[in-house]
Amino acid sequence: MLRMYDIIMKKRDGGILTDEEIAFVINGYVAGKIPDYQVSALLMAIYFRGMTPHETAAMTMCMAHSGDMVDLSSIPGVKVDKHSTGGVGDKTTLVISPIVASLGVPVAKMSGRGLGHTGGTVDKMESIPGMRTAIDRAEFLDIVRKVGVSVIGQSGNLDPADKKLYALRDVTATVESIPLIATSIMSKKIAAGADCILLDVKTGSGAFMHTTEQAVKLAQVMVQIGEHVGRKTIALITDMDRPLGNAVGNALEIAEVCQTLNGHGPQDLTDLCVELAANMLVLAGKGTLADCRAMARGQIANGAAFAKLKEMVAAQGGDVAVLDDPSKFPQAAVVRPVFAQASGYLYAMNTEQCGIASVELGAGREKKEDPIDFSAGIVLHKKVGDAVQAGEPLATFYTASDERFSQAEALFQQAVQIRPECPPPEPLVYARVTASGVERVN
DSSP states (O other): OOOHHHHHHHHHTTOOOOHHHHHHHHHHHHTTOSOHHHHHHHHHHHHHHOOOHHHHHHHHHHHHTTSBOOOOTTSOSOOEEEEEOOOSSOOHHHHHHHHHHTTTOOEEEEEOOOBTTBOOHHHHHHTSTTOOOOOOHHHHHHHHHHHSEEEEEOOSSBOHHHHHHHHHHHHTTOTTOHHHHHHHHHHHHHHTTOSEEEEEEEESTTSSBOSHHHHHHHHHHHHHHHHHTTOEEEEEEEEOSSOSSSEESHHHHHHHHHHHHTTOSOHHHHHHHHHHHHHHHHHTTOOOHHHHHHHHHHHHHTSHHHHHHHHHHHHTTOOTHHHHOGGGSOOOSEEEEEEOSSSEEEEEEOHHHHHHHHHHHTSSOSSTTOOOOTTOEEEESOOTTOEEOTTSEEEEEEESOHHHHHHHHHHHHHHEEEESSOOOOOOSEEEEEETTEEEEOO
């Protein structure tokens, strides 16, 4: 008979857990039969001892099967999902999903809300008046069949094991364990039902993984899991040492999504979205990477991707008029520039600090129940590497009060480094991780 005590001791001493032992832990914990303190002890043992690829895959599948599994088999074609480890200004889902869907690859995506300095796709979507993100499973599948794409909030009883384990990791100092991060992400993606998975693993000051090496390690484990359980998986290691695009904040980011899909978006956001979309198309068997890049750029140039976004928004009850004319969004009461305090080059911008400044303006939440001001946020006028003059606007802040502006301005100024010398250029994509290995992009 299995006992939790023996399983904890086995992992503590560096042993390898069997599939049966892993299933005993996950199922027992979800059912409320194993107490928090014993699972906490096991998480700490995993933190120090790690897990083998087989253990990690077994744990992922147990977690995925702990609740509802989304069945996408009624949707024809190869379904590709994408997951980003989160960042500031990261609105890529809403650019790439319509690009990919407009080329005949169905995208059935469940996204999360923002917490802390990282924004959430669902919050951005809900800044569109009337937009519904809480959609039942049958309607969700119906929209994907008709439109080719739907992005909704995570609903129902999807991966309850992850919800319980994540809450426990958060309070037991076991969040930063690569096997535990990997099982958390991949179990949700597998439960969501896609055939193939693209992972966007961020690295830098605004990311969970601060170094490229850490990000590559995490990507390798997640790709291994995906391949182990029969899901074709690719990971890109992308930069989060600077905010992505110019807009940070919900309605502001939706406006930037529309600019990008109309071919007028910031260069960094456009280039990264083309790269992500191209890799999703490769996973769906649409051609070589070079062919798929050209196809993605073509759908922006010919307006098909923007038309697909409007189609999805309309299907989910959103007001399409704001996509054509962002001035129809509710407007912030206070709109004010933030000025450079020195001349030189914008040498660095602490992305996390910049994200915290946007939360201070009202664009994010510290606690799950906090309200969000959809009109609040930051539009950057200068990016890392740009020349700046003292007194020149670095950004414009959008918020509800002068008090919020002042608090956020102080945080933002701390995040900005202006130096006489120009910083070395940083790539948008550092590496591509597939089943066959790691390709360094630079």
